[in-house]
Amino acid sequence: MALVIWRVMTITFFVARGIPADPVGAILGPQAPPEAIEQERQRWGLDKPIYVQYARYMESLLRGDLGRSLRTRRPVLQDILQFFPTTAELALAALLIGVVFGISVGVISAVYPGRVVDHASRVFAIVGLSMPAFWLGLLLLLGFYYKLGWLPGPGQLPYWLPRPPRATGFLIIDSLLAQDWTALTAYLRHLSMPAFTLGWISTAAIARITRASMLEVLREEYIKTARMKGLKEERVVMRHAFKNALLPIITVVGIRLASLLEGAVLTETVFAWPGLGRYATHSFLSIDFNAVVGVAIFTAFLYAFCNLVVDLFYAYLNPKSRYM
Amino acid sequence: MRGLSWRDIARHIWHNPLSLAGTFIIVGLFLLALLAPLLAPHNPYATDPLNKLLPPSARHLMGTDGLGRDVLSRVLYGTRISLWIAFLILLVAGTAGTVVGIVSAYLGGFWDNILMRITDVFMAFPQLILAMAVAAALGPSLTNVVLAISFGAWTVFARLARSRAIAVREEDFVEAARACGAGHLRIVFKHILPLALSPVIVQGTLSMGGIILTAAGLGFLGFGAQPPSPEWGLTVSDGRNFMPHAWWVSTFPGLAIMVTVLGFNLLGDGIRDVLDPKMR
Numbered sequence: 116m117a118l119v120i121w122r123v124m125t126i127t128f129f130v131a132r133g134i135p136a137d138p139v140g141a142i143l144g145p146q147a148p149p150e151a152i153e154q155e156r157q158r159w160g161l162d163k164p165i166y167v168q169y170a171r172y173m174e175s176l177l178r179g180d181l182g183r184s185l186r187t188r189r190p191v192l193q194d195i196l197q198f199f200p201t202t203a204e205l206a207l208a209a210l211l212i213g214v215v216f217g218i219s220v221g222v223i224s225a226v227y228p229g230r231v232v233d234h235a236s237r238v239f240a241i242v243g244l245s246m247p248a249f250w251l252g253l254l255l256l257l258g259f260y261y262k263l264g265w266l267p268g269p270g271q272l273p274y275w276l277p278r279p280p281r282a283t284g285f286l287i288i289d290s291l292l293a294q295d296w297t298a299l300t301a302y303l304r305h306l307s308m309p310a311f312t313l314g315w316i317s318t319a320a321i322a323r324i325t326r327a328s329m330l331e332v333l334r335e336e337y338i339k340t341a342r343m344k345g346l347k348e349e350r351v352v353m354r355h356a357f358k359n360a361l362l363p364i365i366t367v368v369g370i371r372l373a374s375l376l377e378g379a380v381l382t383e384t385v386f387a388w389p390g391l392g393r394y395a396t397h398s399f400l401s402i403d404f405n406a407v408v409g410v411a412i413f414t415a416f417l418y419a420f421c422n423l424v425v426d427l428f429y430a431y432l433n434p435k436s437r438y439m
Numbered sequence: 440m441r442g443l444s445w446r447d448i449a450r451h452i453w454h455n456p457l458s459l460a461g462t463f464i465i466v467g468l469f470l471l472a473l474l475a476p477l478l479a480p481h482n483p484y485a486t487d488p489l490n491k492l493l494p495p496s497a498r499h500l501m502g503t504d505g506l507g508r509d510v511l512s513r514v515l516y517g518t519r520i521s522l523w524i525a526f527l528i529l530l531v532a533g534t535a536g537t538v539v540g541i542v543s544a545y546l547g548g549f550w551d552n553i554l555m556r557i558t559d560v561f562m563a564f565p566q567l568i569l570a571m572a573v574a575a576a577l578g579p580s581l582t583n584v585v586l587a588i589s590f591g592a593w594t595v596f597a598r599l600a601r602s603r604a605i606a607v608r609e610e611d612f613v614e615a616a617r618a619c620g621a622g623h624l625r626i627v628f629k630h631i632l633p634l635a636l637s638p639v640i641v642q643g644t645l646s647m648g649g650i651i652l653t654a655a656g657l658g659f660l661g662f663g664a665q666p667p668s669p670e671w672g673l674t675v676s677d678g679r680n681f682m683p684h685a686w687w688v689s690t691f692p693g694l695a696i697m698v699t700v701l702g703f704n705l706l707g708d709g710i711r712d713v714l715d716p717k718m719r
């Protein structure tokens with residue numbers, strides 16, 4: 116894993132320096148006098164030869180220093196750590212929705228293959244996978260906020276409500292710590308639509324793999340044996356089949372966790388959610404060099420971390436893979 | 440993958456109502472894209488400030504946008520952009536990936552290792568984030584969308600082409616070609632490439648939906664097509680400004696994206712069923 120991270124850092128560096136963009140020009144504007152540009156280049160170390168820049172970059176990365184954002188003028192790591200909990204909360208809520216609904220739908224359609232339920236859920240899954248997250252978000256806003264008024268609109272909290280003191284950055288935990296129930300319920304209501312938008316696609320993907328995996332397991336001999344023993348059907352399905360069908364499901368959940376980050380970029384834009392995705396969009400649009408590299412490395416790190424978690428789950432669920 | 444001909448795939452799709460539906464959707468979209476100038480009732484760029492934000496009616500079936508442009512005509516022209524872009528991305532990413540994969544497999548050893556490690560790194564990023572970074576650096580435009588998405592999309596093709604090429608490399612006929620004095624280039628292009636190509640094409644069909652979604656996402660975020668282009672993602676984003684009242688400006692282009700992606704996903708599902716009967 117460390118090796119992958121090093122390669123990611125190296126390639127990110129060279130790709131970032133190799134692209135024909137001029138970050139200094141982007142900050143100072145096209146009318147900046149040449150001396151000012153030169154001064155700014157020196158300040159950021161852009162006048163040094165590439166290998167010096169690389170050595171400096173690696174050295175500061177190892178110290179956990181991602182440099183300063185050219186846009187917010189704050190250390191990039193500080194920015195990322197500030198915005199990440201907001202995104203993580205959204206992504207985890209979405210994943211929860213995806214896992215609960217996806218697995219239920221998948222199991223039900225595997226138990227009744229070829230029936231109406233099964234067809235309906237297959238169609239649902241494929242339509243779900245085809246829907247652009249940003250569009251779904253807009254439709255939900257249109258329906259539940261503008262037309263029906265059942266749910267609050269964009270943002271995390273109503274503007275008149277003070278934010279509970281920041282302890283962890285996770286609003287749910289923070290409001291629990293402060294025992295601020297008004298903020299908690301308001302936040303959960305705000306969270307529901309973005310989480311559903313983001314979770315919808317995961318639901319579809321998880322339902323699909325659950326169905327396939329369950330169908331395969333249900334054909335096994337030991338399921339027949341379990342049924343012949345006279346076990347109740349629920350027990351056969353949940354204890355005997357589902358447990359064995361879990362491995363591929365876990366893989367897909369792991370993949371989804373990583374791609375939730377991607378969806379978060381779009382969902383956060385639609386719902387004005389102040390998370391990492393919006394930070395990334397704004398930094399990228401203003402060619403904020405250090406922030407772009409920082410966000411890229413951070414996401415790669417998360418990706419690798421998700422894979423590690425999936426592998427650990429695997430080892431836990433399937434003793435065979437521990438020896439491979 | 441072995442032992443399956445294109446005919447098997449076609450037969451399966453013919454007998455599967457869902458993938459047949461997908462095929463019809465795609466063919467229909469291609470026709471719409473081709474015939475857009477004939478079908479579009481209005482000029483997609485012609486503004487008409489007096490008739491802005493009109494709800495859907497007989498004259499404007501999908502209403503008009505904030506500048507009075509006909510939404511239906513813009514959606515029709517958007518079809519051309521989305522399909523063309525997706526095709527170009529497949530071409531660029533597919534070619535680049537296949538070349539890397541085959542070269543990697545053919546050279547083996549050290550170079551194989553290097554090329555595959557580079558591929559791993561590109562796979563370590565979420566596609567959209569990578570594409571956003573590249574598009575931001577190159578500047579927002581449709582050409583750069585193609586480059587930006589290809590930048591992340593080639594890896595799948597490289598892996599696939601490599602694994603296929605490794606199998607083919609060991610075949611007797613490659614040995615025979617070499618014995619006849621064929622050079623490296625000739626062996627790679629004449630003998631290995633044709634056999635490594637069909638999984639790449641299949642993968643291309645499977646990736647199509649995701650590519651269109653990513654491209655629309657870039658457009659929506661402002662990294663892709665720029666106004667006044669009728670690109671779907673951009674149009675959905677534009678419609679947000681009129682959201683509570685003029686819902687049609689965002690809704691119809693978004694629906695177009697969904698139908699297109701759905702078409703490719705349905706077809707892709709059919710192909711996947713043939714290749715991996717477990718999913719059936």
